[in-house]
Amino acid sequence: MTAKRTMTLNLTVAEMSVLEELAKKKDLTKTAVLRQALRLFQAIDLRLEGGEKLYFEDEATDKKSELVVL
Amino acid sequence: MSEVAVELERRMDREFVPATLHTELLPANLALLEHEWRPCRDAVRQKLEQAKIPHDAWPQSLHWNWHTKEDYLKLLEVRCFGVQCDGQWQAAMMTRDATRFSQLRESKNKPLVYIEYLETAPWNWTVKPINQLGVFRGLGRLLFRQALVQSIQAGFVGRIGLHALPQAESFYVALGAKRVSFDKTKRLPYYELGSDQAKELLDQEGGAS
Numbered sequence: 001m002t003a004k005r006t007m008t009l010n011l012t013v014a015e016m017s018v019l020e021e022l023a024k025k026k027d028l029t030k031t032a033v034l035r036q037a038l039r040l041f042q043a044i045d046l047r048l049e050g051g052e053k054l055y056f057e058d059e060a061t062d063k064k065s066e067l068v069v070l
Numbered sequence: 071m072s073e074v075a076v077e078l079e080r081r082m083d084r085e086f087v088p089a090t091l092h093t094e095l096l097p098a099n100l101a102l103l104e105h106e107w108r109p110c111r112d113a114v115r116q117k118l119e120q121a122k123i124p125h126d127a128w129p130q131s132l133h134w135n136w137h138t139k140e141d142y143l144k145l146l147e148v149r150c151f152g153v154q155c156d157g158q159w160q161a162a163m164m165t166r167d168a169t170r171f172s173q174l175r176e177s178k179n180k181p182l183v184y185i186e187y188l189e190t191a192p193w194n195w196t197v198k199p200i201n202q203l204g205v206f207r208g209l210g211r212l213l214f215r216q217a218l219v220q221s222i223q224a225g226f227v228g229r230i231g232l233h234a235l236p237q238a239e240s241f242y243v244a245l246g247a248k249r250v251s252f253d254k255t256k257r258l259p260y261y262e263l264g265s266d267q268a269k270e271l272l273d274q275e276g277g278a279s
Contacts, residue, residue, distance in 0.1 A: 002072070002094065026180050032225040036181060039147035039168030046145065 009034075078155050078206045089155035091216065095162070097140035099152060103159040104137040110192035117200040127199055130235040131189045136162060139187065148186070151216050153209055161190040161209035165217055167224055170231050173250045174262050182229035182262070183221040188213055210238075214245055215275060218268055228268020233258040246271050 011019065023030045044054060054067045072093040077086040092099070111132060118128050142148045147168035153160045163185060170184035194204040214230075221228050233256050234242050243249075246267035251260045263271070 027227070028181070028225045035224075036168050039145070042146050043169050 076153065076212060078153070078160065078212075079208050081203055081205060081207050087155060089153055089160065091212070092152045092154060093149075093216070095143075095150035095152050097143050099159075100136045100140050100143070100150065100162075103152065103162055104135055106158055107136070107191055114192050114195070114197060114200070114202070117202075118197075121200055123199040129192075129195050129197060130237050132192075134187070134189060136187075136189075139164060142186070149220070151213055153212060155206065159191060160194060160206055161188075161213055163188040163213040163217065165220060167220070167226070172229055172231065172262060172264075173260065174248070174264055177229060177264060180229065181224070181226050182231045183217050183224065183226060185214070185217050185230060185232040188232075210241060211245065214242075215271070218263070218271060221268065222272075227265040228263065228272070229265055230263040230268070232261055234261050 019030050019033060022033050026033065028036070048054065055064050056067055057064045074091040074093065076089050076091045078089045079086055114129065115132060142164065143150060145166075147166045148164060149167070150162065150164045152162040164187045166184045166186055167181065170182060172178060172180045172182050188210060190204070190209045194206050194209060196202065196204045217230050218228050221230055230247070232242065232247070233253060235258065239249075239259060239261075242261050245263065247261040247263045248267070249259050250262050253260050
């Protein structure tokens with residue numbers, strides 16, 4: 001198994017509330033949500049670094065908007 | 071690399087032989103794997119050409135190259151599995167677990183393990199037009215089951231998604247995957263294994279260990 005390291009994470013009430021909401025919505029533990037978020041962030045970041053852009057598309061209205069990630 | 075002892079069925083004599091499932095392949099493993107498979111890929115292609123077999127009857131992963139997929143392993147969400155036996159790589163699978171989500175109504179937008187690539191070594195392909203019988207059987211099922219285990223370990227209750235090559239559709243259907251849509255961009259059908267089907271499959275095979 002891959003070696004694991006432990007960290008303590010301090011969240012604001014609002015952040016924890018969103019984390020709990022996402023965990024409930026996605027049927028995941030809070031740890032799993034944070035792991036997913038890290039994987040997703042890295043995947044997006046690498047593609048942006050490679051010069052690609054991230055868009056959201058609404059098929060119903062044919063509206064496309066770029067998501068700017070800082 | 072993490073390793074799990076498994077057994078493979080040799081088609082010729084139906085004997086089960088010991089093999090190793092590696093659950094964290096490294097870029098160097100993919101280079102070696104393709105180095106092992108390439109001569110056999112080329113030989114299969116040559117036989118198909120000599121026999122004048124139409125291209126639509128050729129194995130649909132014949133052009134794949136695992137060496138070119140090394141860069142994907144930079145991503146945390148990407149994992150690669152491989153089975154080794156007789157000192158050679160017999161099959162490989164690459165999965166993603168963060169950027170694909172369920173399209174099934176009952177689990178819409180929930181995360182799943184997406185099988186990006188799954189392929190057995192070319193000598194394990196059964197290619198009827200050139201009378202080739204695969205050496206080992208059951209490798210696809212073994213790796214698909216591993217994706218299921220990964221899905222359960224990640225908290226995705228066994229959900230799996232994949233785009234199937236047309237020649238592999240019946241294989242995935244037999245494992246319980248449902249055709250969800252046709253992806254116009256990839257020009258391939260998209261399949262998912264839901265949590266209920268995942269449970270059934272695991273029950274048939276004696277659990278997720």
